[in-house]
Amino acid sequence: MGLKVVLPCLLVCYLFLYYNGVEGYRKLSKEEDLEIEKELKRLNKPAVKTIKTKYGDIYDCVDFYKQPAFDHPLLKNHNFHPQMMPTSPPRRVSPEKEVPKPDYKQVKLGLEGGGCPMGTVPIRRTTKDDLITAKLYSEMHASKINPLTDEEPGKHFAVSRTTENIDYDGVGAMLSVWNLPAKAPQYTSGRVKIKNGAESLEAGWTVNPGLYGGDTRTRMYIYTNAGQAHCFNTQCGYIQASTDIPVDMVVEPVSTYGQRPYYITLSIYQDTINLNWYLKYDDNRTVIGWWPSRIFTNLGSTATGAEWGGEVFSPPNVPSPAMGSGHRLKLDTNYDAFCAQANIVVNNTIIKPPANLRQFADSFNFDITNRRDVGGDPGYLILYGGVSGATGN
Secondary structure (H helix, E strand, O other): OOHHHHHHHHHHHHHHHHHOOOOOOOOOOHHHHHHHHHHHHHHOOOEEEEEEOOOOOEEEEEEHHHOHHHHOHHHOOOOOOOOOOOOOOOEEOOOOOOOOOOOOEEOOOOOHHHOOOOOEEEEEOOOHHHHHHHHHHHHHHOHHHOOOOOOOOOEEEEEEEOOOOOOEOEEEEEEEOOOOOOOOOOEEEEEEEEEEOOEEEEEEEEEOOOOOOOOOOOEEEEEEEEOOEEEEOOOOOOEEOOOOOOOOOEOOOOOOOOOOOEEEEEEEEEOOOOOOEEEEEOOOOEEEEEEOHHHOOOOOOOEOEEEEEEEEEOOOOOOOOOEOOOOOOOOOOOOOEEEEEEEEEEOOEEEOOOOOOEEEEOOOOEEEEEEEEOOOOOOEEEEEEEOOOOOOO
């Protein structure tokens, strides 16, 4: 029995235990345990250096060429290297003019001590429990177990989506970051998303205690949905390049309701020459890593839609966590979660989204408002959020 067969069975049992208020797993069979141990050996590579953060996370500085991405069957023969940079980065309409920064507070991301040595990348060390829950959460998050329908039980959204039938080369925004209560297997997130058909990429912040061994801190995250592979963070084809910004690191400080908010700036865009998708931080200044085009079917050529907003998950019929700032919208960025300076990339040019974005919220608990281009520093502004307690099938 392969891991693909084992994990759906574990998913059912795992969620059953949570529905009944028990945090734990059923006992694994010997065969299942061997599969998990084999996967752990594959993921936890020999470390050149180990970094333990003040939050207790352990990051192994792994040789660039030995990171988990290169276990992907479609990446066995490649010519990627640690200093690889985009060949055609997107340009702004007025590249000579620096985009003004709003009166918000930017979260500075980076591991202590400057991160990993050159030629290595930080990969969070995976425990057995981490691996099981990561696989389970990836299954829950995947489109095939996919707003609130029998196909996507327990998930709720408040998002703005593009509607124009054009090719999109990227998406980005300044995301205010928050920390809301969530109890495993619940999560609450704010993110940007790029998609084509069933394939998609996400980047943002999340509170997801089940994915991180009960840790309720706010973390950066990415999600990859490519072909038959779907996972959080670094386990299915995403190539880490930054030596000091891992994609699952703790994001602190976070915003406080009614005060000047904290934010991170994230973007996902496609190199129009090599067709790889790049993850960038801090207004496109820092490449964190990339997704090779060869791992995709639809997204290997282009994207057909972009999205900004929030998402929460709770088991069916269990009241959901709150979203965004955890309050109803006040139309004020000191109180509401936001995607400010929202942008898309079209014809390799960074532009503001069109005014006719579609607003979608699948529960009265959550709101999404497209303020459009408000001018000044916030630029194109999308506000989202809401209170806890949404339920569904």
